[in-house]
Amino acid sequence: MASRLENEPAFIQAARRGDLEAFNALVLHYQDGVYALAYRILGEPAAAADVAQETFITAYRHLRDYRGGSFRAWVFRIATNACYDELRRRKRRPATLFGDMPGAEADDGPPLPADTPSPEQAAQQAELRRAIERCIQALQADQRLVLVLSDIEGLSYQEIADSAGVNLGTVKSRLSRARAGVRACLQAVQELLPAVYRLNSERE
Amino acid sequence: MARDLTHHDYEQLSAYLDGDLDEAERLALEARLRDEPALRRELEALRATVALIRGLPPIKAPRDFTLTAQMARPPRLLFLPTTAAFSAISAAAATLLVGLGLVVLLSRGGPMNAPLQVADEPAVALQMTMPAEQETARQNMTATLIAATPLAGMALEFAEAAASAVQDSALQGEDQAAPADAMLTPAPAGALPEVAQENAALPTGTVGRVVGAQAEDLSDDRLTGTPAQPPAFLPQPSAAQFTPPPGASATLTGTPPPTPTLTPSPMPTPVPPQAAPPASDALAVVLLAAGGVLLALALVTTVIRRRS
Known part of the structure; x- marks a missing residue:
C-alpha cells in the first residue's frame, strides 16, 4: 500500500496535459488505498465505492491545483472531503441509511481478506477483526479519520495533516484519543476475545 | 482504565x-x-x-476506478446548485420580479401609454390562457422598456455587478486560488460584448464550453475593469430577445408574471405621470435588479448543468 509508483511525477505531468491513460495509471496505484479509506470511514461498501470514484473524478478535474508534495496525501484529502460530504448527507437523512451504518452488520466484512489460517482460529480471528472494526467505527469521525490514515493507510503525521486539513498538533492529539478510544472499546469486549489480546492491565 | x-x-x-x-x-x-x-x-x-x-486484513478495491473519457470531461467551476429545479425557480422568480418592476414603472406612466394593456393582464394571467400576440406584445414592451429606461440600465449594471460578485466568491471558495496568470490577464476591451453575444446564442451548445472556460476571466474582468458596456448585456435579462435554454424555457416563457396579487389596487386608477412618487422608481430598480440577478443565476446554472 505504501509502495511508491515508479516515475510518479511523470505520470502526474502527463495527466495534467490531459493524458487520461497516465492518470488512470495513478488511479490503479491509489485505488485500493482510497477505497479502503472510504470503507473504513463510511463502514459500507457501496458508499465507499461511490466516494472512491468521485474522488478520482475530482482529482482529475483539479490536477492543476496539485502543488507538489505527497500526491497520495493530496488524493486522500479529496477522498476525505468526499467522505465528510457523505457523512453530512447521512446526518441530514439518517433514517434511510441507518441500516447501512457500520457496526450493525455482522457478515459484511471487508471484501477479500488476505490470510486464511486454521479452522478454529479463523473463527476467533474473524470475531476479533469484527470487534476491532466495530471499535473503529464507534469513534468520532475526526478521530476515526486520523486513525485510519495513520494505522491503516500508513501515512506520516505530515501527510495526515495535509490529508485531513489540520495541523500536526491536532493530528497527534486526535490520533492518541482515537487509539485510546479503541483500546478502551476493546477492553470492554475482552471476554469475546482470544488470548492473543492481553490488555488486562487493570488487574495485575 | x-x-x-x-x-x-x-x-x-x-x-x-x-x-x-x-x-x-x-x-x-x-x-x-x-x-x-x-x-x-x-x-x-x-x-x-x-x-x-x-493487523486488520487489507481492503482491496472491489473494482477499478479508472476514468472513462466521459468521466474526465470538463471541470465544474462554480459551487452554485446546478439542479434543474434551481434554474427553474430562479428563472420563475426573475420573471416575477421583472414583471413586477415593469408594472411599477408603467403604473407611473411609461414611454407608452400602456397602463390599460397591463391592467388587462391579471385576469388573463389567472386563466393561464394568454394569447400569443398579447404575450409577445408584452415581451416586446418589456424589451423596449428595458432598453429605453435609464433606470433599467442602472438595474442591469447592478445585476451584473452582483452576479459577478457571486461568481467571484464562488470561485474563491474553490480550494486555492486559480493560477494567477489566468486570473490577472486583463481582457481586451472587446471581450465583454463578445461574451454577451455568445450568451445570447446559448442553446447552440458551444457556449457552455466558452462560458465555462472564461468564467474566471469574466468574473474578474467585471470586477476590475471595463464596466462601461452594460448595454452589451441587455439581451440577457430581456425575456423577448433572449432565447432561454430548454430547461428554463418553460418557466421563462410559459408562465406569465404572477402579477394579479399585487396589481389590482394600483392598476384600476391610472395615475398621472407627474404624480408618481420617486419611491416607485427605486422600487422598480430594486425589482428589476433582483430579477436580473436571478436570471443570470438561472442562466449560469443551466449552462453548467448542460456541461456536466
Missing part, C-alpha cells in the same frame, strides 16, 4: 509508539515509564491496540 493518566500522557505514549518524540521528551517519558507501572501498562495496551489495528 488508567484513571490517573491525562490526555497529554496518552499523546506522549502515542507519539512515543510512532517514534515521534524529540530526544528530551523521549528521555523524560522513558524515565517515567521506569517509575510508573500504570503508565507502562498503558503503553503496552496501546501498543497492542495499534498492532491489532495494523
Whole structure:
C-alpha cells in the first residue's frame, strides 16, 4: 500500500496535459488505498465505492491545483472531503441509511481478506477483526479519520495533516484519543476475545 | 482504565509508539515509564491496540476506478446548485420580479401609454390562457422598456455587478486560488460584448464550453475593469430577445408574471405621470435588479448543468 509508483511525477505531468491513460495509471496505484479509506470511514461498501470514484473524478478535474508534495496525501484529502460530504448527507437523512451504518452488520466484512489460517482460529480471528472494526467505527469521525490514515493507510503525521486539513498538533492529539478510544472499546469486549489480546492491565 | 493518566500522557505514549518524540521528551517519558507501572501498562495496551489495528486484513478495491473519457470531461467551476429545479425557480422568480418592476414603472406612466394593456393582464394571467400576440406584445414592451429606461440600465449594471460578485466568491471558495496568470490577464476591451453575444446564442451548445472556460476571466474582468458596456448585456435579462435554454424555457416563457396579487389596487386608477412618487422608481430598480440577478443565476446554472 505504501509502495511508491515508479516515475510518479511523470505520470502526474502527463495527466495534467490531459493524458487520461497516465492518470488512470495513478488511479490503479491509489485505488485500493482510497477505497479502503472510504470503507473504513463510511463502514459500507457501496458508499465507499461511490466516494472512491468521485474522488478520482475530482482529482482529475483539479490536477492543476496539485502543488507538489505527497500526491497520495493530496488524493486522500479529496477522498476525505468526499467522505465528510457523505457523512453530512447521512446526518441530514439518517433514517434511510441507518441500516447501512457500520457496526450493525455482522457478515459484511471487508471484501477479500488476505490470510486464511486454521479452522478454529479463523473463527476467533474473524470475531476479533469484527470487534476491532466495530471499535473503529464507534469513534468520532475526526478521530476515526486520523486513525485510519495513520494505522491503516500508513501515512506520516505530515501527510495526515495535509490529508485531513489540520495541523500536526491536532493530528497527534486526535490520533492518541482515537487509539485510546479503541483500546478502551476493546477492553470492554475482552471476554469475546482470544488470548492473543492481553490488555488486562487493570488487574495485575 | 488508567484513571490517573491525562490526555497529554496518552499523546506522549502515542507519539512515543510512532517514534515521534524529540530526544528530551523521549528521555523524560522513558524515565517515567521506569517509575510508573500504570503508565507502562498503558503503553503496552496501546501498543497492542495499534498492532491489532495494523493487523486488520487489507481492503482491496472491489473494482477499478479508472476514468472513462466521459468521466474526465470538463471541470465544474462554480459551487452554485446546478439542479434543474434551481434554474427553474430562479428563472420563475426573475420573471416575477421583472414583471413586477415593469408594472411599477408603467403604473407611473411609461414611454407608452400602456397602463390599460397591463391592467388587462391579471385576469388573463389567472386563466393561464394568454394569447400569443398579447404575450409577445408584452415581451416586446418589456424589451423596449428595458432598453429605453435609464433606470433599467442602472438595474442591469447592478445585476451584473452582483452576479459577478457571486461568481467571484464562488470561485474563491474553490480550494486555492486559480493560477494567477489566468486570473490577472486583463481582457481586451472587446471581450465583454463578445461574451454577451455568445450568451445570447446559448442553446447552440458551444457556449457552455466558452462560458465555462472564461468564467474566471469574466468574473474578474467585471470586477476590475471595463464596466462601461452594460448595454452589451441587455439581451440577457430581456425575456423577448433572449432565447432561454430548454430547461428554463418553460418557466421563462410559459408562465406569465404572477402579477394579479399585487396589481389590482394600483392598476384600476391610472395615475398621472407627474404624480408618481420617486419611491416607485427605486422600487422598480430594486425589482428589476433582483430579477436580473436571478436570471443570470438561472442562466449560469443551466449552462453548467448542460456541461456536466
